[in-house]
Amino acid sequence: MDWAVHILLAVFIGLFIVTFVAQRTIVDGNSMLPTLNHGEQLIVEKITPRLNKLKRGDLVTLYIPEYLEEGKDYVVKRIVAMGNDKVEIKDGKLYVNGEEVKEDYINGSVTEGINPEYSSFTVPPDCVYVLGDNRLPHASLDSRSIGPINKKKVIGRVIFRYYPFDKAGKI
Numbered sequence: 001m002d003w004a005v006h007i008l009l010a011v012f013i014g015l016f017i018v019t020f021v022a023q024r025t026i027v028d029g030n031s032m033l034p035t036l037n038h039g040e041q042l043i044v045e046k047i048t049p050r051l052n053k054l055k056r057g058d059l060v061t062l063y064i065p066e067y068l069e070e071g072k073d074y075v076v077k078r079i080v081a082m083g084n085d086k087v088e089i090k091d092g093k094l095y096v097n098g099e100e101v102k103e104d105y106i107n108g109s110v111t112e113g114i115n116p117e118y119s120s121f122t123v124p125p126d127c128v129y130v131l132g133d134n135r136l137p138h139a140s141l142d143s144r145s146i147g148p149i150n151k152k153k154v155i156g157r158v159i160f161r162y163y164p165f166d167k168a169g170k171i
Contacts, residue, residue: 019046020046020047020050021045021046021047022043022044022045022046022156022159023043023044023046023155023156024041024042024043024044025041025042025043025044025061025074025076025158026039026040026041026042027039027040027041027042027076028072028075029075030134030139031075031076031077031132031133031134031139031140031141031142032059032076032077032078032132032133032134032140033107033133033134033139034105034107034133034134035059035078035105035133035171036059036076036133036161040161040163040164040167041161041162041163042076042158042159042160042161042162042171043158043159043160043161043162044060044061044155044156044157044158044159045156045157045159046155046156048156048157049151049154049155049156049157052151054079054082054128054151054154054157055079055082056079056080056081056082056096057078057079057080058078058079058157058158059076059077059078059079059157059158059171060076060077060078060079060128060130060154060155060156060157060158061074061075061076061154061155061156061158062074062075062076062077062130062149062153062154062155063153063154063155064146064149064153067141067146068141074155075132075141076158077130077131077132077140077142078105078130078131078132078133079128079129079130080094080096080101080129080130080131080143081096081123081128081129082123082128082129083123083124083125083126083127083128083151084122084123084125085097085122085123085129086098086121086122086123087118087119087120087121087122087123087129087143088119088120089111089112089113089119089120089144090113090119090120092110092111092112093110093111094111094131105133106133106134106135107133107134107135107136107139108134108135108136108139110135111131111135111144112135112137112144113144114138114144114145115144115145115146115147117147118143118144118145118146118147118148119144123148124148126150126151126152127148127149127150127151128148128149128151128154129143129148129149130142130143130149131143131144158171159171
C-alpha cells in the first residue's frame with residue numbers, strides 16, 4: 001500500500017509541474033527560422049506569464065487553436081511589443097513607439113505588413129504583438145495577420161532547447 005501512495009504522489013507532482021511550472025514543446029513548422037527549426041524540442045516555463053513579467057524579445061508559446069489547422073493548438077512566436085506600445089510596419093521595418101527595432105535574428109531582410117489593420121496601431125493593454133522570426137512572405141501566422149494576442153493565450157516562455165543535442169542550450 002505504501003508504494004501506491006508514492007505513485008500517486010509522483011503523478012500529482014508531475015501534473016502540478018506540467019500544469020503550473022514547465023512543459024516540453026516541439027516546434028511545428030518554419031515560422032521561427034532561423035532561430036528555431038521544425039522538430040526542435042524546447043522547455044517552456046509557465047511562471048513568467050502568470051506573474052505578468054513577459055517582455056519584448058521573449059519567445060513564447062501561444063494557445064490559439066482558433067487560427068490553426070485542425071490538430072494544432074499552439075505556436076511559438078517572439079513578443080515584439082507589449083500593451084500600450086505603438087506598432088508600425090513601414091518601408092520593410094518594424095517600429096515600436098517610433099523607434100526602429102533592430103532585428104538581427106530574422107529570416108528575410110524586410111518585415112511586411114499583411115493586414116493593414118494591424119500594421120500601424122496601439123497594442124491593447126492586455127495583449128502582446130508577436131511575430132515569427134521568418135519574415136519571408138506568408139511564412140508565419142502572427143500579429144501581422146491575426147492582430148494582437150491576449151496575454152491569457154500565452155502558455156509560457158521558451159527557456160531551453162534540448163533537442164537536437166548539438167544545439168542544446170539556453171534560448
